[in-house]
Amino acid sequence: MIEIHGPPVDGLQFRHYRGEDDLPGMLRVYSAAHEADRIEEVTSLEQLRLNYENLVNFDPDRDITMVEVDGELVAYARVFWNDLVEGGRSYENFGFVHPKWRRKGIGDALHRHNEARLREIAAAHADVSPKWFGSEGPDTDAGNTALLAGDGYTPARYFYDMVAPTLDGIEPLPMPQGIELRPVKRDQYRTIWLGAEEAFRDHWGQAEQVEADWERFVADPDNKDPELWRIGWAGDEVAGVVITTVPAEENELHGRARVYVASVAVRRPWRRRGLARALMTSSLVAAREAGFTSANLGVDTDSPTGATTLYESLGFIPDKTFTAYRKPLA
Template structure:
């Protein structure tokens, strides 16, 4: 651990003089399962629906977006038990700016003692140090994300000057019955995905999402995270081809942690993208419908996805037309750095 990291933890300890509370950096892979337990318990209390397992956390921390797990995250313990976690990340925004993301969780039984606020202050200090190393001309803003049901978190962020700038929906198709028959546009076809095509498909997905609000991680870590790990199954991914060109992609993945926790057989349409030349032709609907049939045939019984409530390409209507309904909503908060 660097001297700077030591001083960060000393500042945090001074802000949280709670007897027995200790602060440290991550110990991997040992912390992965304990972090999954922390977040799963919080999800039940907050009705956020999230569930992960140790493998999910190990995969994320092996291929993180915009952070170094050894310096940009920390663990809070009490009597050897993890009672809170914080992480700070940096995203490049599609508008050319930088988003400095603060996130974390506090165990339900340890809320109300100022831990969450102190971790937010820590993350902000840490992110300002990182921001000072980036070009001065960039627009820089602090950012966080939460579900509407996370009332305490929302109240904390708003009391610290964060404002809602965007809303998002999580949508659910409770069954995979009565899937609409929506053919692909003329000239396009869906083919099985081969490993030698992973990078081309990833690059096409990145290109399509550059038109969307926010940022899209284009790093090798993002590539490796999307095309490997416990939730990735190549046969579930749907890619529409126009000759040798990728026209659209749906990166369907297994919700392994959620399924283990609940006994469900659910998958997630983890990103639906269509490149500009092939938009407004019904390709997204056809890809979603074919994805649902593929998931049903693979033994899944329900499907989920997330969508920007103000998506400029009409994604919400596409998902409603293919049988999805809004299950819960969340929001992005920002404030000037």
């Protein structure tokens, strides 16, 4: 058990993570929290397992806390840290509480415990500056917003989940001069991943990528079929990337035929030439021809590449908002 000063709830216990055996219960809590917050994304047990197999800057024996009431898992929380491309180190704090057990002080207890653990971790990083706490959440989770605001966290960035309710009217565009589309092969995945990661180094909050990030990407079941991917090649170099996937379980749950544009990235030498638009229209037209009727994606509302304007011009509209928060770690 973990000694945490928690709320007066009968049968409440805080304990350590027990590994893979905990994942089904965690998924149940995670999915219930998403449903309550009107987040339609569906995560499978396979994806959750893959994620926890490839975590970095994280000690499974100390950096995750499980919460039970009478032996039933009702919440969990985790901490980790990231070195950021922009400089400095972010100490991340998040958790999920089953909706039936919200507003009882469990989230507050986990938050305080997470911060204490992160301060302990940060104290061993004496040579790093600046440092800050980081967290995020959907704006539909009023409890999370109030908890963070009440503890000195301030909004640092805003994000949209955008939806194109129809793919009708989207027409393919020619590739810019010198750019070629080629069928995607499995042995190209690492080159594609590296190209996209280089492009994203310009983005706010981007963490330095490590080998575990690649392992998670290549093993993700959503990336198994690259039929809707569009990669712009300039000779042997990746110029731009659009990775579009099919969230089959999500489509089945919500009774729709939607694709998810998981990544749109253009490397600096090939920007401002219409490449992102050409890659996206090619991918979305292919999705329409395959029988899909809508699409969604996520975007930083202050993207340095003007991505929001591009997506709006292709029929995407904001559907949900998310906020990333920061708090100085002194």
